[in-house]
Amino acid sequence: MDTLKFAGKVTAGRSTPSSGWDGVIQRLRAAVRKRPAGGIAVLFVLLQLTCIAGGLIFPEQFRYLNPANIRVTVMSVAPLGIMSLGVGMLMIAGEFDLSVGALYSFCAVFAATIANNHFGGIENPLSPFIGAGLGIGIGIAAGLVNGAVTIGFGIPSFITTLGTMLLWNGGVLLYNGASAVDFLPKAPFAPMFGGQFWLMDSGFLWFLGLAVVCSFVLHHHKLGNHFYAVGGNQQAAIAIGINPAKVKLIAFAITGGLAAFSGIVAMTRVSSVQPGGGVGMELRSIAACVIGGVALMGGRGSIVGVVLGTALVFTINDVLLLLRAPGFYFDMFVGALIVVAVILNHSIRRRSWT
Amino acid sequence: MQGEVRVTDVVPEAGSEPPPLYEARNVSKRYGNVRALIGVTFHVGCREVVGLLGDNGAGKSTLIRMMSGIVKPDSGEILADGKPVRVESRADSERLGIETIYQDIALVDPMSITRNIFMGREITNRFGFMRHKRMAELAVDVLQSAVHIAGIDHPDAEVGFLSGGQKQAVAIARAVYFKRRILLLDEPTSALSVRETERLLAYVAGLKQENVSSVLVTHNLYHAFMVCDRFVVMSHGQVVFEAAKEETTIEDLTDHVIRT
Numbered sequence: 001m002d003t004l005k006f007a008g009k010v011t012a013g014r015s016t017p018s019s020g021w022d023g024v025i026q027r028l029r030a031a032v033r034k035r036p037a038g039g040i041a042v043l044f045v046l047l048q049l050t051c052i053a054g055g056l057i058f059p060e061q062f063r064y065l066n067p068a069n070i071r072v073t074v075m076s077v078a079p080l081g082i083m084s085l086g087v088g089m090l091m092i093a094g095e096f097d098l099s100v101g102a103l104y105s106f107c108a109v110f111a112a113t114i115a116n117n118h119f120g121g122i123e124n125p126l127s128p129f130i131g132a133g134l135g136i137g138i139g140i141a142a143g144l145v146n147g148a149v150t151i152g153f154g155i156p157s158f159i160t161t162l163g164t165m166l167l168w169n170g171g172v173l174l175y176n177g178a179s180a181v182d183f184l185p186k187a188p189f190a191p192m193f194g195g196q197f198w199l200m201d202s203g204f205l206w207f208l209g210l211a212v213v214c215s216f217v218l219h220h221h222k223l224g225n226h227f228y229a230v231g232g233n234q235q236a237a238i239a240i241g242i243n244p245a246k247v248k249l250i251a252f253a254i255t256g257g258l259a260a261f262s263g264i265v266a267m268t269r270v271s272s273v274q275p276g277g278g279v280g281m282e283l284r285s286i287a288a289c290v291i292g293g294v295a296l297m298g299g300r301g302s303i304v305g306v307v308l309g310t311a312l313v314f315t316i317n318d319v320l321l322l323l324r325a326p327g328f329y330f331d332m333f334v335g336a337l338i339v340v341a342v343i344l345n346h347s348i349r350r351r352s353w354t
Numbered sequence: 355m356q357g358e359v360r361v362t363d364v365v366p367e368a369g370s371e372p373p374p375l376y377e378a379r380n381v382s383k384r385y386g387n388v389r390a391l392i393g394v395t396f397h398v399g400c401r402e403v404v405g406l407l408g409d410n411g412a413g414k415s416t417l418i419r420m421m422s423g424i425v426k427p428d429s430g431e432i433l434a435d436g437k438p439v440r441v442e443s444r445a446d447s448e449r450l451g452i453e454t455i456y457q458d459i460a461l462v463d464p465m466s467i468t469r470n471i472f473m474g475r476e477i478t479n480r481f482g483f484m485r486h487k488r489m490a491e492l493a494v495d496v497l498q499s500a501v502h503i504a505g506i507d508h509p510d511a512e513v514g515f516l517s518g519g520q521k522q523a524v525a526i527a528r529a530v531y532f533k534r535r536i537l538l539l540d541e542p543t544s545a546l547s548v549r550e551t552e553r554l555l556a557y558v559a560g561l562k563q564e565n566v567s568s569v570l571v572t573h574n575l576y577h578a579f580m581v582c583d584r585f586v587v588m589s590h591g592q593v594v595f596e597a598a599k600e601e602t603t604i605e606d607l608t609d610h611v612i613r614t
Contacts, residue, residue, distance in 0.1 A: 241444030
């Protein structure tokens with residue numbers, strides 16, 4: 001967001017001043033090329049315009065602009081979105097976390113059982129906060145374990161977190177069994193994490209707020225700069241005096257913490273949590289990041305991209321639902337979108353500096 | 355930057371010869387069965403350019419990497435200003451005022467020129483947030499002063515899209531900007547044109563006036579002879595020949611590099 005401003009300023013200073021439509025188009029083209037999420041932003045805007053047009057022309061058949069539809073779509077973005085912010089930053093730092101989906105369930109179930117059974121139970125307005133805090137703490141600790149094992153033994157994080165994914169998936173069944181856990185917190189926890197505001201819910205606002213925070217850390221803080229350095233060329237980062245182990249541990253911890261938080265937000269909204277609820281989310285969040293322009297090999301990506309990638313996935317989901325397409329179409333579309341988005345980003349980037 | 359204060363505090367005693375800025379005594383390093391350095395003794399004095407010569411695999415790069423703190427010696431002593439020190443990380447060598455231009459350039463391709471130059475040493479406010487504008491201005495400055503290479507005028511260009519020579523210029527600019535006492539140049543001219551090379555060599559020679567010593571690793575003996583005050587020839591991990599410029603000739607040096 002602010003990076004965009006920065007890049008824009010520099011280009012604006014160099015290009016010749018022009019007015020009218022030509023100038024606008026010229027500036028737009030430059031903006032698209034120089035931003036990591038440029039391609040996906042264009043795709044997102046085009047899809048939105050098409051959907052809005054469709055909603056205006058066929059208000060009865062295609063209820064895209066119906067407030068209920070907007071509310072449901074916006075609401076469903078938050079859990080995957082919050083998770084993807086962490087996953088994306090970790091990918092930029094050059095590592096994967098496949099255990100986020102399992103952590104999403106485990107930490108939420110843990111937070112719910114703590115809040116229900118300890119500290120005066122769910123009737124106590126404070127107990128859900130304590131439960132959520134402990135759940136997020138477990139998420140951060142699990143992230144640190146992922147990082148410590150990956151770095152300490154020098155093995156691919158793909159393998160480490162594949163292992164911990166299965167560990168937490170089994171762990172939640174060991175801890176709680178397969179039954180769902182109710183979570184009915186009192187105010188102020190319930191409105192803070194599961195409330196409704198006009199067309200948005202608090203989960204979505206948390207997602208936007210966290211995206212802004214992550215964007216500042218990733219694009220404007222030196223820690224974020226070190227994520228890019230370590231993910232882009234670890235040997236160069238070492239040569240210049242950056243400690244990759246420390247940087248990656250922080251990234252793993254953030255990812256684990258955000259995965260736990262996303263689980264808690266999702267649970268608060270629906271007032272209960274299913275032990276297997278997060279299965280598959282790890283791959284969907286990686287998909288959202290890749291669609292948003294995060295490089296699979298690290299060193300490249302942006303928070304705007306991750307946000308747009310997630311939003312795009314859910315817009316497609318919504319459109320398919322409105323068109324009453326069977327559920328499996330969703331996976332097929334997202335699959336195609338991943339490939340198209342990567343090709344698009346790749347070709348735009350290659351053209352931008354020649 | 356606490357090191358900066360300490361370093362400038364060192365005042366050589368009047369009348370006596372100041373101790374070398376950096377000295378390695380009898381250092382050895384082995385990688386498995388390969389003995390990369392065998393009892394090497396090497397020093398960098400004040401205001402001098404040392405030419406580190408030798409064929410491939412002679413141990414020059416290992417010695418440079420050891421001075422930068424990336425490689426730890428197995429045995430031997432390291433002294434800075436005559437006092438024993440440990441140089442076991444990049445942070446240690448940075449404290450001693452050592453900057454390196456690596457043979458393999460050590461840049462991050464997906465990052466911008468500015469971010470590469472200030473990588474790990476970002477200019478930030480007290481909360482750690484980067485001052486983008488200031489860094490961009492400084493990047494432009496330093497790119498134009500040390501080795502001006504055509505084609506790099508926007509500091510937010512991605513390094514991955516630069517040519518080999520341009521990348522090298524960025525690596526040089528980075529080291530030059532942060533240099534304080536010793537500049538290590540490991541094959542810095544391999545991707546530069548003749549004119550750019552001359553500029554760089556003249557710059558290195560000129561650094562002596564700013565109290566910055568340099569170590570130049572090169573295959574090109576003519577380049578070395580142009581700027582170096584002293585020559586150290588290595589072969590198979592050992593120092594085999596050492597001479598001041600006045601005591602030797604280019605033929606003599608060639609002979610030592612080829613023969614050993």
